[in-house]
Amino acid sequence: MVQATDSPKVIQMRRVPTTSDAITELSFQLPDPEDEKLPEVEFQQQVEQAWQVCDRVNLQTDIWRGRILRTVRDREKWYGDGRGTGFLNWLKDREISKSQAYGLIELANSADTLLASGYLEPEDVNQFSKRAFVETAKSDPEVQQIVSDAARRGDRITRREVRQLSDEWTAMTSDLLPAEIKEKAAEQTIPTRYLAPLVREMQKLPEVHQTPIREAVSENPDVDTLKQVTAEARYLAKYLEAANNVQALNNESLNLELALEEALRIGSLSATADLVSHAAQLEQIVTKLFLTWKRLNALSERLYVDSGASTPHLPHPPELSRQPG
Structure with missing residues (x-):
């Protein structure tokens, strides 16, 4: 030992x-798996x-x-x-x-x-x-x-029990949840497993977006409402994070808050969040492609300088001097 x-x-x-x-x-x-008497x-x-x-x-x-x-x-x-x-x-x-x-x-x-x-x-x-x-x-x-x-x-501790305790603690101590929903959780009429995910998603949001979610839960403290607002909070956090990472959206003519309100009004928050998220991913891919091209061009130039005319099979590829796209 x-x-x-x-x-x-x-x-x-x-x-x-x-x-x-x-x-x-x-x-x-070990027990005999074929023992019928066991x-x-x-x-x-x-x-x-x-x-x-x-x-x-x-x-x-x-x-x-x-x-x-x-x-x-x-x-x-x-x-x-x-x-x-x-x-x-x-x-x-x-x-x-x-x-x-x-x-x-x-x-x-x-x-x-x-x-x-x-x-x-x-x-x-x-x-x-x-x-x-x-x-x-x-x-x-x-x-x-x-x-x-x-x-x-001497109790046996499993991951499920730890998560359940953690969810209960999060649900009962978070300031993000209204008193109505906490009371139902304390009475065990609403399982705490529905509350912890909502708290985690709300923590990602600014106060201006937390307030309407709190109000919705306070008005209808039930499982269906919790599921709905948790999904909305998740997509909302995804939208806000991705929007800040899309350079094309850093335009004075674009009002991201108004766009968000319109998406919420017509029930298209999920699609809007996915659209912005994919736009952010595309910009990252383009940036990576550009940096890779620059690296490839630099290596080509270095190879040309190192090889010179003595290595005719290692010429400087002229197509690498053109930018992609």
């Missing part, structure tokens, strides 16, 4: 289990117990893998070539993708955050699934405390 001391740069080593040790520890007596409930309990043990072992292993990867990456930052080549080669030698590596590093960071905050003890980690652990680390401190208390009691 490997244990970190208070200093994150110092690691105390104890006896590391060998491969045979691990196999022995994970030796299960009740389904008992079968599911035995399988679930085995699965949870595997989950705990995988979580502990992946946390330490993430810490190892983070150490290798940080070493490269200090003494590498500045491009992370050494770290990438280290991953390649072990057949680990970059996304997998940073996923494990995120897991290790989550573990260190929760342990350093004092919410969890090292042994409490065993109560979490891997995804629940990461989800807890991303949650508000109050949610982390609630989840950690449950883990200390």
